[in-house]
Amino acid sequence: GIQVEQSPPDLILQEGANSTLRCNFSDSVNNLQWFHQNPWGQLINLFYIPSGTKQNGRLSATTVATERYSLLYISSSQTTDSGVYFCAVDRDDKIIFGKGTRLHILP
Amino acid sequence: ETGVTQSPTHLIKTRGQQVTLRCSSQSGHNTVSWYQQALGQGPQFIFQYYREEENGRGNFPPRFSGLQFPNYSSELNVNALELDDSALYLCASRNSGKSYEQYFGPGTRLTVT
Numbered sequence: 308g309i310q311v312e313q314s315p316p317d318l319i320l321q322e323g324a325n326s327t328l329r330c331n332f333s334d335s336v337n338n339l340q341w342f343h344q345n346p347w348g349q350l351i352n353l354f355y356i357p358s359g360t361k362q363n364g365r366l367s368a369t370t371v372a373t374e375r376y377s378l379l380y381i382s383s384s385q386t387t388d389s390g391v392y393f394c395a396v397d398r399d400d401k402i403i404f405g406k407g408t409r410l411h412i413l414p
Numbered sequence: 415e416t417g418v419t420q421s422p423t424h425l426i427k428t429r430g431q432q433v434t435l436r437c438s439s440q441s442g443h444n445t446v447s448w449y450q451q452a453l454g455q456g457p458q459f460i461f462q463y464y465r466e467e468e469n470g471r472g473n474f475p476p477r478f479s480g481l482q483f484p485n486y487s488s489e490l491n492v493n494a495l496e497l498d499d500s501a502l503y504l505c506a507s508r509n510s511g512k513s514y515e516q517y518f519g520p521g522t523r524l525t526v527t
Contacts, residue, residue, distance in 0.1 A: 338514035348451075348502050348521045355515035393456055397514050400470030402447060404456035 309334045309398050313405035320384055321413050328379040328408045330394035338397035339370050341379050343390050344407070350393070353379070384412045416441050418507050418519035426525045427495050435490045435522045437505030446488040447516065448480060449504040457504055463488055464510055500526045 310333040320326055341353040354361050354368040356377065361368055370377040381388055391407040419438045427433050439446050445464045449457035459472035463482035477493040492499055502523050506516040
């Protein structure tokens with residue numbers, strides 16, 4: 308089945324720093340989403356981005372479907388950005404999540 | 415617009431028992447998916463329901479079963495609970511006719527003792 312790999316697994320940054328999170332997938336997909344999971348377990352939609360580039364405030368994402376990767380950029384990090392970031396892909400009505408990147412933003 | 419809701423929030427069961435978890439999909443959504451998330455792991459896809467039928471399944475045994483109702487709400491049933499079934503169970507919904515974008519509920523935390 309399709310494999311989804313996220314890197315880095317952990318990232319510790321000072322408040323105000325920028326970061327890039329990566330998601331690689333092993334086969335073509337119908338859909339790709341980025342989520343932020345808060346400390347209570349709620350998955351919050353960041354981007355629905357099967358291809359192309361999108362921006363939302365300090366966050367942006369780019370998916371290059373032909374090369375099977377997606378990047379999530381976080382600029383000017385804030386402590387509230389801390390948590391786990393997941394990418395998830397959809398193929399043949401099966402949704403596969405990566406293992407996530409745990410981001411710690413220090414004040 | 416009402417978001418995805420799940421009940422109960424927390425649940426404690428004993429090994430061997432059966433459990434039913436419930437999910438109400440977001441207004442206008444016709445497809446529901448269920449996920450199991452063990453501590454420190456990413457969510458694992460259990461199955462998906464569309465028009466009251468299962469149309470996608472992950473690597474979970476048959477003791478994990480589900481239902482979708484005409485109002486698109488859904489249940490996840492787990493029989494013969496095992497200790498490893500302790501996890502956060504997440505439900506997500508989407509509108510298959512419009513978009514693949516999924517929206518998640520807050521989850522049910524199940525503890526099996």
